[in-house]
Amino acid sequence: MSEQYPALLVIVPLISAFLISAAGWVNKRLCFPIAVAALSVTVYSSVGLLMRVLDEGVIIYRLGGWPPPWGIAYYVDHLNGLVLAVVALVALLNLIASQKSVAVEFPEKTGPFYTLYVLMVTGLLGIVVTGDAFNLYVLLEIASLTGYGLIAMGEERAPFATLNYVYMGTIGACFYLLGVGYLYIVTGSLNMVDIARILPALYQSKAVLAAFIICMVGLWLKMALFPLHAWLPNAYTFAPSAASSLIAPLVTKVMVYVMIRLILTVFTPKFAFATFAVKDPIVWLAVIAIVMGAIFALAERNLKKMLTYVIIAEVGYMVGGAWLGNRAAMTGAILHIVNDALMTLCIFLVVGNIVYKIKGYAFEDLKGLFRKMPFTMGAFVIGALSIIGVPPTCGFFSKWYLISGAIQAGHYGFMVALLFSSLVNVILFFRVFEISYYEPFSDHHGHGHHAESMAEAPLTMLLPLLIVAVGLVLVGIYTGDIVNQIIRFAIPKGLS
C-alpha cells in the first residue's frame, strides 16, 4: 500500500472529482463528503510519503512500471515531500472551513465548485510530485484552468478579472512549455533527473541558456513576481472567499517550488548560480517586488486587496531567497514556502469568516470586529504577527534565515528590503487592528446598541482557522526540527 502513495496522491482526487460531478446530479449533499474523503486520503498518503522519505531517502515511483527516460516517473525527495504535505493539509483544512460559505455564496453550484476544487488540488499535487518536465506542464494547466473556473465564480467583476488572468497565465504556461521544448531539443529527454545527467556537458550551449531563461520568465508570470504581477490582485480579490483561500496560499507557492526544483535538480546550482551570471539582477528584481508590493499594499483601503499585495511582496521574499545562491537563503526560501502557505491560509480564512458574517471586507466594514468576532480576530492577530515576523510565530524564522543568507551573500539591498517590508507590514496590520478594535461597530442603520453582542462564525469555520493559527506557532517552535530533519537534505551538498 505505502509503495503506491505517490500514485494515490494524484489518482484518488482525480477520480473523486468525476464522482463528485456525477453525485452533484443525484444529490448535492453528497458532494462535500466525497471531497473531504478524497482530500483526507491525499493528506494521509502525503504525510505517509514524507515519513517514508525521512526513513529511506528519495523515492522514485514508475507509473505503469516504465523505466524513467521513456515512462513518467514520480520523484519524491525531502523538498517535495514537505511541499506535498503542506499542499494536502492546506487544501483539506480550507475545504472543511469553507463548507458553510460555499453553501451561502453559490447554493446552486456546490457540485461544480467541489469538482473544480478537487481537480485543482489534483493539479497542484501533481505539479509537486512529478519528475517529468512535460507532465508538469499538463498538471500546471489542470491547476490553472480549474483555478480560472473557481475565480470566475466570484463577485460580479470576477469574470473580467479572470479573463486577464487567463491571458497572463496562458502566456506563462506557454513560455514554460517552450523552455521544455528547447531542453528536449538539446537533451532528447523530458525526465528531470535524466536531463540533469545530460546537461553538464552542454552548459555552454546557448539553447540551454535560452531554455532556462524562458522557463524562468514563464514561472515568474505564474507566480506574479513584481513586473509580471498585474493579474493577481483583482483575480484574488474578486474570487469567492472559499476559492481565494485555496488559491492564494497554494498557487504562487507551488510555482516557487517549481522554480526551486528547476534550479536545484534540473539545471543544478552550479549552472544557475555560477555559469549563468544573472543571480544579482534577479535578486534586485525580488527587492523591487518586495518594496513595490509593500507600497501598493499601503495604498489599499480594502482588507482582501491589501492582502493580495502582501502576497506579491512575499513572492519577492522567496524568489530573492532562492536566487541569493547560498544554503541559508535557500533554507529560508523553502521554509517560507511552508510558512507563507500557512500564514496566507490563516488570514484568508479570517477574511472568509468576515465575509460570511459581515458581507464585506472594506476597512469600514471591520469596525468593532474584535468585540463581535473575538476568536476570528484572535487568529487574525496571530496570522498578522507571523507575516510581520514576530517570534515565536513561524514567519520570524524564515525571515531570519533569509536575512542571514542575504548577509552571507553580502547582498544588503535584499536585507534592507526585508526589514522595510516587515515595517510596512507592521503599519498595515496595526491599522487594521486599530480600526477593528477601537472604532465602534456600525451596521449602517444607526443601531449602535447591537455593538456589544458577539456574533462569531460557525464552529466548522472557526475550528480549522484556530488549528491553522495554533499551527503557525507550532511550526515556529519546531522550526529547528523542520530545518534539520527535512530541509537540510532537500538542498544539494554543493551549495554552501
Place this chain on the structure above:
Amino acid sequence: MPDFISLIVAKYNYWIYITLMMIGLYAMIAKNNLVKKIVGMNIFQTAIILFYVSIGAKKGATIPIIEHGHGEELHGAASHVVHAVDYINPLPHVLMLTAIVVAVATLGVALALAVKVHDKYKTLEEDEILAQLREK
C-alpha cells in the same frame, strides 16, 4: 547579407514559429477587443505547437510506422533492423496532442468568460469596460 539569408532559410521553421508567436503576442497586447485578444492567445499557443511538431521532422524520413512489422519474423533478424534515421520522431507530436487539448480547453474557458463579461457590460471593448468600472 547572404549569411543572414542562409540563416533564415536553414532554420526557417524557427523563424515561422517566432513570427507567429509575436503576432499572437501583439494581438494580446495591442487589441482592444476581448475576443481578438483570445484569438491572439490561440495563435500564440498554436505557434508553440507548430514549433514542437517541426522539431520532430527529419529529411528523408517517413512516418514512424514500421513497415511489415508483423508476420516477417521468419526472415531473420537482419532484415528488420530499425534505423531511427528513417523515421521522424513521434514523441513531440504525441506531446502536442496533449497541448492541443489544453489549448482547446483554454479557448473554451476564455470564450465562456467573454460571454459572461458581455452579459454584464454589454460590450467586449476593453476601454469601454474599464470606463464603466471607473464610473462606479
